[in-house]
Amino acid sequence: MHHEIGEIGYHCRDYFVKQWDRFSGLPWGVLAHSTHLRGLGSYDPAAGVEADRVRVTLATGIPRRVCESVNLGYRDPDTIDPAEWAGREGVTVIPDAGEVLYRLRSGRIDGADGPFTVTSAWPA
Numbered sequence: 001m002h003h004e005i006g007e008i009g010y011h012c013r014d015y016f017v018k019q020w021d022r023f024s025g026l027p028w029g030v031l032a033h034s035t036h037l038r039g040l041g042s043y044d045p046a047a048g049v050e051a052d053r054v055r056v057t058l059a060t061g062i063p064r065r066v067c068e069s070v071n072l073g074y075r076d077p078d079t080i081d082p083a084e085w086a087g088r089e090g091v092t093v094i095p096d097a098g099e100v101l102y103r104l105r106s107g108r109i110d111g112a113d114g115p116f117t118v119t120s121a122w123p124a
Helices: 003-008 013-017 028-038 064-069 082-086
Strands: 041-044 049-052 057-059 073-075
Touching (some): 013 028, 064 073
Parallel strands (some): 057 073
Antiparallel strands (some): 041 049
C-alpha cells in the first residue's frame, strides 16, 4: 500500500474538500485514488462525521488491522462460498474475474511486447 494512503485512508470527496487546508499538500493522484474507491458521500466538519454511500469490504489476505486502519472493512476470504452467492438475484459471480479484468479485447497493450491471451467476459 502506498504510504500516503496508509496515512489518510479511503474517504469520500467531501471529507477532503471540507478539510482542504489539512490535505491540500498531498498529491492529487493520492486523493483521487482515495475518493474513487470510496465514491460519493458527505462529511460534516462540525460533527466530524463522514457518511459514505457505500461500504467497501475486502475479502483478502491483508490483515484486518491494515484494512480497518485505512477505513475499509475486512472479511476472511475462507468464509466466502461463491456458490452461495451465484443464485442470488442481482448478483453476478464471475469465476477468476481478476484474471480477465484488465485484459484487452485486441490482445495488444501499447508499448508492451505480446502475445497476450485475451479472454472476454462479455459478448463481443
